Amino acid sequence: MNKGFENLPPADYTVSEAERQAIAAAIDVDELTRTALELGNIDSPSMQEASAADYVYEWLDREGFRPRKVGATPERPNIIATYGGRGDGKSLLYTAHLDTESPTWDPDLDAQKFRPETLANPEWNRCWLQDGAFHGYPISNDRGPMVCFLMAAKALKSCGIDLSGRLYLTASPGEIGPEPIEEARGVQYMGKEIGTHYAFYHGGVSPDYAIAAEGCDFGLTWVACGYAVFRVQLFGEGVFTPLLDSPERASDHPNPIYRLGDAVQALLDWGRAYEADNVYVSPGGTARPKTQISSVRGGVPYAFGAGTEICSLYLEVGLPPHVEIGQVHRSLERHLRAQKLGEFEIEPMVVRHGFAADEARVAPLVAAVDAATRDTLGEPLQLAHPVYSSMWRDHNVFNMNRIPAVTTGFPRWRPTPDDMVKSTLIYALTALSVCGRASESGGRDALRKTDVYGENPFSKEAHAER
Template identity: 65%
Template sequence: MVSQADRDAIAAAIDEAELTELALTLGNIPSRSGEEKAAGDFVHDWMAREGFSPRKVGATEDRFNVIGTYGGLGVGKNLLFTAHLDTESPTRNPDLDIHKYSPATLADPEWERCWLENGELRGYPIANDRGPMSCFLIAAKALKTAGYGLAGKMYLTACPGEIGPEPIEEHSGIAYLGKDIGAHYLFHHGGVAPDYAIAAEGCDFGWTSVGCGYAVFRLRLWGEGTFTPLLRHPEVAADHPNPIYRVGKLTDAIHAWTRQWEAASRYESAGGIAEPKVQLCAIRGGVPFQFGDGTEVVSLYLEVGLNPRQKAADVQHALEIMARAAGVGRVEIEPVVVRHGFEAQADEVAPLVGAVDAATRLGLGHAVERANPVYSSMWRDHNVFNMHRVPAITTGPRRWRPTPKDLADSALVYALTALEICGRAEVGEAVQGSSVYPDNPFGP
């Protein structure tokens, strides 16, 4: 059992100013998806200085996972913390960004810069996800500083590619890999064996063991290319041979379908509420510098959220029915990205949720609550571990513009949770036995 005295000792070892500086320093290292190397190097070097024996494990030289450990001194459960190095951002390729962002949006300094203003930490990199990452790094340091050894292992991991991108069409190959080289690669090739996992992300101090997936469907609307001087325009756009003129009718049908799909997809369990959402994310058609005969095809790209019980095939069938009923002509529908959602088994994840609740009560003075549905209606990397039967949740500090105290409070909850799950051991104690076979005649 973790006591008030434990709480006080660990809290005293958390230096709020150090944590703030770490979050700001790490947050101000440019780390768009595909460009995580500098941030990964920083985390690796920080872990090395603090004695957490880090390793780099990656599918490519520049996009690696960083894995450190603390504890493993006796017989106890292993708890893995993970957070991602990449941050959402424009591509900074002007030929691409001009088709997605306004100049004012591109100029927003919070995309890639972090600072403390009026007591709040500003910047997307702090919010997602290097603020929570800094919290579990400092949590491990606080346990070590306060003299708490852990029987089980506390894995400290930083991953590339959680946000993206995804290989689609000509944007394919290793350069466009996202999730496949992050926590997925870490799990399979990182030398980790967690009993439980926490995806450290802003959850406003709530928790959820539910995670949504998503699929991106390409709806290819076909028509006829006609030499412009020969065109005879029909009475209504829906009868036009150029499929661009029929996009409006198709998007109206997609919009109506979206409302029905979202309402039917709401999912609630003991681990959280999922409310998957749908949105058109791109459109392609024709070649602008070859404009003499319109185009024969227009492609719409539809992002569809998937609750933990839904499959891409469910969406495929529903979209095909919708397209036939829309009466817009030939439409080919194909998923170009598929990632299913997952959730932990309630009984299996209960010890981890109980430890977070006990840590929150002891550390912050109140019970932990299930997170807002928005946090269980998106992809987070607890999905990777629940996919592989490792009970996992996502939990963390205030998501948007946290205060230094928010980060310190989260670090305390993470540290107390690790102490509860992993169990305490005397620093320097040798490993004894096996957590699976404590009386294993073949040795530990």
Template identity: 65%
Template sequence: MTGTPAPFADPMHAPYAVSAAERDAIAAAIDTDELVQLALALGNIPAPSRSEAAAAQFVFDWMQREGFRPRKVGATPERPNIIGEIGGHGTGANLLLTAHLDTESPSGITHQDRFRYREATLADPEWTQCWLDEDGRLRGYPISNDRGPMSCFLIAAKALNKAGITLAGKAWLTACPGEIGPEPIEEYEGVAYLGKDIGAHYLFHHGGVAPDYAIAAEGTDFGMTWTGCGYAVFRVRIFGRGVFTPILETPERAVDHPNPIYRLGPVIDALHRWSQAWEAASVHDVPGGRSVPRVQIASVRGGAPMDFGAGTEVCALYLDVALAPRQKAADAMHGIVEAMRAVDVEGFDVEPVVVRHGFEAEDAAVAPLAGAVDAATRLARGTPVERAHPVYSSMWRDHNVFNMHRIPAVTTGMPRWRPTPADMASSALVYALTMLAVCGRAADRPAVARAMSVYGEGAAPFET
């Protein structure tokens, strides 16, 4: 699902030139069966947003066994970020790789899910189960989004160690909670409903990391982008009058009804027209990616079903608006208010209940990282990296967190939908070669071992 090949990344910009011999050694160290088993074991741990603890512990234990010196850093103890590391034994750039632990799924709040999903959808096993099907493809949303890419960079780091390749710069391997969501809105408020704030945001500020570059490891069909959309959720409340049903004089036209629920038709039409104009005007096409922001009504609330005798005075729509980089929530809010002013309602208000802006890396600043991914893709897959399909630069991914803080970051990874074991092994090789191309190679491992015996674990007493 990648775009047209484009020379938007130059392998000559990679900080370190990986040799064919190094590629072969790393490729030989990647055990595809081990990678698949890791992805399946990790993917089959239920971890919807707000319930990532078991998956986080699995990653921590795996990193500890493999010698990546993991630690837990969390805003709350039950939703930690897991941070491991490799390298740092010379002079080289530092790279952070991140993927999220939580998986798209129904919320688990029964009274909420039954009004959002059909029963057959709730029963779909791919929400929580992962397996290798008869066609040789990995099934299950936890692998697709996002513990498959996480498994790929974990095995990539292990392959570097197995191949005896020591990184000069440091690479952080991180697993974060809450990238998918949720967001605190209305009565679903407080720390329990925090999403992105306790994940990569918290990791960046409190995780003891100082990357020169970052990669959000997610499915992109092997494409790459360094731009990403944000979003805002606007609550549009429509006001009317509650009238006791036995005394209601039913109007001929629905739009003349005092109950604001009856005004939803014209309101939705007006918001839909605005959203079409917003989408057309918001396309953001730059070398690092093409963003095509979309708009959708996410939910509607009005009245109380157990208190039905007089209709309702308030009805609310929740409008999910994607924001391209360089757009502000205020830009959308002005348009929504203008659209609502043209609708015949007794009253309304518009409030942004969630705001997250999108970001992009500067082309020149990200060039070394993009060049490293391109060089790695050429070595691993025999083709230049392509600019990712616009869908991958039209959503939130955690490279936004790092670009927000002036750390050049991209998102890149395996096929998003039902990858094969070979796809995952190829992605692991790309990540491993990228780590080497960014961080550079330090002295041989025996020298590192001797130095660590003198200076202690984690020391970097010499340079390349």
């Protein structure tokens, strides 16, 4: 098992045993299961999140959380609601994404990527309970964790526990994708810009901390990779097929498609060295950046007769927090030049850097999750598996904006209703610990420590220490 976290500060607000029991009693496993299945069975692939967003909006409205729709387009809104804010406690934002991994459901495109039996898998857009576990990708990624923090807020409200600080509940489109590349142009192909990015920049939120609620097997990390997609274009000459004298070696062929074998091997060799040389290790998680060719394009199948002058490979490259795009571009270009591939050009089509929270500033949030995990699971919080810190997750949005953020949640594969109950309780206890309980006078029931920047956060001394 991964190691736990050490030397965490005491929680700003200590949740009492009576509060924990009341919150736990307020979590209805049948309601939790029903809500997860209802939301999970709304078809919500990337670019088609509206129906799932409407469900979350209506649920929040019915439960008295006064939700808002905030979106770059009306078809793909973020849903934002707030609970608490009765005093001067810290604010916490929960986020999860509405879109789910899936094919494009364009039969012509999907036929170029998936086998028929893969497309027929019902777990792409259906969810059900079988043998005591949830099946279906929408619940595991990511509407199950979303339901958990919605139910956590309802449990706090049902118990009459108001919060001193604000608890933000956000559901966003576009975390999985897509990305505008080549002919896929325009706002309809945007992913992250109109999702959690948009909610943070335009959603009227001011979190002190954030949690991306996603499956982490009850572990936690404050690290995430970004990614780049490089287009590698090979150039050659179109020659009318009846006039072509085929060379002995593929590398001498005028059609650049014949150079793909050498190019693929060169990219594999570079990728293996890049992955080994750029592992990021920190107290908050280990990021192991990976590379893979995602697509190959060349010529036009129905306009044959003279080969093609251009073929392209699209290489996905993980970007850990300590790696920047310029150094990766130069390294890749230098390697390919040395392979004598002929005329080529490299261009990054997508760039998203990875980020990590500041260890000291994220510590109070980690301490709150640790305390909640101990109270719920009976064991200390563990560091999440490196796979969860080696991918993009939306806590990147907050860490890049200096808001300490983590990702944590229930088991990613085949979660059970009991897993969801535990995750709901952890999210509720964390929110109470971070935000504090509001007193009847609008303050807090317990004394809170001095703000992290001192009694006066705008003083010269505090500013210098930042």
